[in-house]
Amino acid sequence: MFTDISMGASVLGKHFSVKDRHRSVLHEQLSLKYIHEEQTLYIKWDGEVSSSELRQGYAHIMNMVFTYKPQKWIMDLQNRHTIEKEDQQWVFKYIFPEVLRAVNKNVFVAIVMPVFAYNSLVNEIDGDELIDGDNLMIIHHFLYQEESRRWLREMAETDLKIA
Template structure:
C-alpha cells in the first residue's frame, strides 16, 4: 500500500506495517490527537527526530488518517529540530499522496513553525505530490496555532460551499 520506489519496498521500509499495533510509540517526539468536534487532526512533533522515528511517526499518522479521514490538520513543528532533506522529500513524495488517496477530498494542512524553517520545507517540491485527481492538499504556514485554526475553519467552510 505504501510503496517507496526509491528503496523498492514499502514506504515505511523495514520498520513495520501500519497495522502493527505493537510498534513503539514516540511518546517524547510525537503527540497525535483527533478532535471530533473540530474534525481536525492535531500533530505535534518535538525535539530531535531520526529517519526511523519519522517513519514510525508517520505510520501512526497514517493510521489516524485511515481511521478518521481528516480534511483539516494542524501540524505543530515549532519545537521539532530540523530533519534531513531526504526525510522531508519522503513525506511529500510518499505520505502526502497516500493521505489524499485515503481522504479522497481536499486536505488543508496548517503548519505552525518558525519563519526561518519554512523555506526549507517547501523549496524542493514541484506540487504534483499535493494533487490526486480533483483533490488537493493545501498547505499554509502559521506562527500561531489559533491563527491556523481560524484558517482551517474558513477553508473547510469554503470547500463545503464549492462541493
C-alpha cells in the same frame, strides 16, 4: 500521546508491543490526536527525530488518517529539530499522496513552525505530490496555532460551498 479525544481510545498499541524499546522515545516526540468536534487531526512533533522515528511516527499518523479521513490538520513543528532533506522529500513524495487517496477530498494542512524553517520545507517540491485527481492538499504556514485554526475553519467552509 496518541489519542482520540472524544473516544479516549489509544492507538499506540496498534503499532508497538510492550517489548518495543523505542516506544518511549517516539512517545516523547510525537503527540497525535483527532478531535471530533473540530474534525481536525492535531500532530505535534518535538525534539530531534531520526529517519526511522519519522517513518514510525507517520505510520501512526496514517492510522489516524485511514480511521478518521480528516480534511483539516494542524501540524505543530515549532519544537521539532530540523529533519534531513531526504526525510522532508519522503513525506511529500509518499505520505501526502497517500493521505489524498485515503481522504478522497481536499485536505487543508496548517503548519505551525518558526519562520526560518519554512523555506527549507517547501523549497524542493514541485506540487504534483499535492494533487490526486480533483483533490488538493493545501498547505499554509503559521506562527501561532490559533491563527491556523481560524484558517482551517475558513477553508473548510469554502470547500463545502464549492462541493
